[in-house]
């Protein structure tokens with residue numbers, strides 16, 4: 001056989017292995033080839049950077065840092081179109097990013113320079129299968145959680161999704177998902193009963209407890225390493241009304257507020273309840289303002305689970321009994337307001353140490369007070385062991401593998417600012433603050449290595465906080481379902497297992 005023939009055969013075999021249609025192999029090269037193939041197939045659903053709608057669609061991000069410059073944006077209308085796109089992207093070897101709600105706050109997690117942005121806006125169906133606490137709903141990845149809560153409300157149902165209004169369905173679901181009611185229902189991922197997935201070679205599969213159960217498990221916290229989810233089927237609960245409280249405190253109340261947070265982490269209420277717990281700090285006045293956004297299932301008002309906060313003596317208190325949508329509607333976080341960066345670590349509930357970290361944080365904020373538009377917030381996310389117990393006991397599990405004998409608190413600094421010229425300074429500042437105080441916690445035997453992707457910075461690696469056997473298992477599952485490494489090499493942004 002002539003030499004050139006061997007090469008041709010090898011190229012052809014390679015092309016077939018990559019799912020390339022032979023007739024297009026020569027015309028399809030990289031991102032520009034993928035964009036033109038998508039445009040020829042899907043016309044108006046593909047936006048080049050000269051399209052009138054390009055900027056509108058390309059600014060549907062919460063974090064201004066996500067405003068990158070994709071070569072084209074494809075807005076698929078069906079799962080079949082996502083599958084077709086994946087076939088084209090993988091055969092062209094075109095780099096791409098995928099966006100659901102656009103709330104993940106770091107560049108590359110949901111957008112890409114000079115690549116293809118797969119914007120899932122139009123996969124926005126929601127169907128409700130109402131049956132009391134056995135209810136489920138199906139939801140497309142283009143929705144945000146407020147839309148889900150609004151669709152469930154006429155049926156008296158509620159779901160375990162985002163706590164603020166504009167958080168997207170797919171991102172939150174794939175990274176695990178904090179909600180107020182994790183103490184009873186676990187995390188968002190623990191409530192998903194089926195994922196409809198497009199794999200890297202364009203094949204569509206379902207993953208549930210019976211079919212592709214290994215992929216089903218890996219998608220519970222494994223983020224964007226395995227495929228594009230085009231539909232989630234998720235449990236809903238008969239919770240027509242919630243009891244809410246908004247509390248604010250004086251600077252002098254911070255230590256008592258931390259103690260009440262530790263009490264909440266250690267408490268074991270039968271009722272579903274939880275809170276967003278934040279301290280705002282103004283370096284100009286040196287005043288800190290602790291706050292509580294507390295939610296409890298049912299109509300008991302004020303909600304009993306937050307009694308230790310109320311006992312401190314808030315400077316403002318608004319209690320209400322209302323529906324989930326009325327509550328979530330108030331908690332808006334509009335797109336494009338600022339540059340955003342979160343970073344955190346996890347600690348055992350220890351009032352003295354958490355209060356010390358808070359004090360160190362105020363001093364650290366003083367050092368960046370001149371950053372244009374700086375707002376720094378100290379956030380505590382309570383993770384009672386009952387939240388970890390849900391996945392331990394449901395016969396399915398999740399990739400986090402959290403210890404269900406240990407209450408935890410994630411301590412976070414959430415920072416926003418104005419100018420790109422301050423990005424490096426802020427990243428450097430956040431890194432050093434987090435690393436040093438986590439080191440002290442390690443020395444004191446108080447540290448947990450758990451990291452939640454929703455509150456982690458791009459320089460943190462949440463897979464380091466998961467049991468090693470779970471990481472190895474995820475890598476094996478990735479090798480089986482994405483042997484070409486499409487979600488490692490072409491879709492490289494976000495929290496990745498690594499090459």
Ligand SMILES: *[C@@H]1O[C@H](CO)[C@@H](O)[C@H](O)[C@H]1NC(C)=O
Pocket residue numbers: 021023024027036037040041
């Ligand atoms: C091949 O590419 C052409 C033009 O880019 C397109 O019209 C055609 O549908 C593609 N065929 C396949 C099988 O993808």
Ligand SMILES: *[C@@H]1O[C@H](CO)[C@@H](O)[C@H](O)[C@H]1NC(C)=O
Pocket residue numbers: 044045046053075
């Ligand atoms: C582009 O914008 C127009 C006007 O807002 C709208 O009718 C059309 O559906 C948009 N096209 C896409 C692909 O988003």
Ligand SMILES: *[C@@H]1O[C@H](CO)[C@@H](O)[C@H](O)[C@H]1NC(C)=O
Pocket residue numbers: 049050069071
């Ligand atoms: C569009 O993309 C091309 C190729 O990357 C680039 O040269 C051009 O500056 C972009 N135009 C705009 C308006 O972003």
Ligand SMILES: *[C@@H]1O[C@H](CO)[C@@H](O)[C@H](O)[C@H]1NC(C)=O
Pocket residue numbers: 077078079122123124125140
């Ligand atoms: C959304 O629902 C409509 C109406 O039931 C249906 O025609 C359409 O195919 C659905 N779209 C997707 C992406 O499932």
Ligand SMILES: *[C@@H]1O[C@H](CO)[C@@H](O)[C@H](O)[C@H]1NC(C)=O
Pocket residue numbers: 132133237238239272297
């Ligand atoms: C459904 O769940 C809610 C919240 O846990 C509970 O209060 C209610 O009693 C349950 N309803 C039924 C019919 O089981």
Ligand SMILES: *[C@@H]1O[C@H](CO)[C@@H](O)[C@H](O)[C@H]1NC(C)=O
Pocket residue numbers: 263264267304305306307308
């Ligand atoms: C309030 O604090 C007390 C004492 O620390 C604790 O026993 C109790 O569980 C706490 N209650 C709540 C609702 O957190």
Ligand SMILES: *[C@@H]1O[C@H](CO)[C@@H](O)[C@H](O)[C@H]1NC(C)=O
Pocket residue numbers: 250313314315
């Ligand atoms: C909060 O601080 C303000 C101003 O320092 C003071 O007037 C007020 O009495 C304080 N309220 C409480 C509940 O401590």
Ligand SMILES: *[C@@H]1O[C@H](CO)[C@@H](O)[C@H](O)[C@H]1NC(C)=O
Pocket residue numbers: 318320321322323326
């Ligand atoms: C309290 O709940 C009622 C009933 O849902 C609602 O109309 C009202 O806007 C709520 N008030 C606040 C302050 O949330």
Ligand SMILES: *[C@@H]1O[C@H](CO)[C@@H](O)[C@H](O)[C@H]1NC(C)=O
Pocket residue numbers: 209394395396
């Ligand atoms: C899922 O499958 C496992 C193993 O087959 C089984 O033990 C468990 O009960 C199933 N869980 C559910 C919720 O169906």
Ligand SMILES: *[C@@H]1O[C@H](CO)[C@@H](O)[C@H](O)[C@H]1NC(C)=O
Pocket residue numbers: 372418419420421
């Ligand atoms: C920072 O942002 C402010 C407000 O948008 C603007 O006036 C200023 O020129 C910016 N500075 C730099 C260095 O970009």
Ligand SMILES: *[C@@H]1O[C@H](CO)[C@@H](O)[C@H](O)[C@H]1NC(C)=O
Pocket residue numbers: 019199201202203480481482483
């Ligand atoms: C796509 O990949 C999956 C998982 O590796 C495999 O089972 C399936 O056969 C592949 N489909 C095609 C058409 O190559």
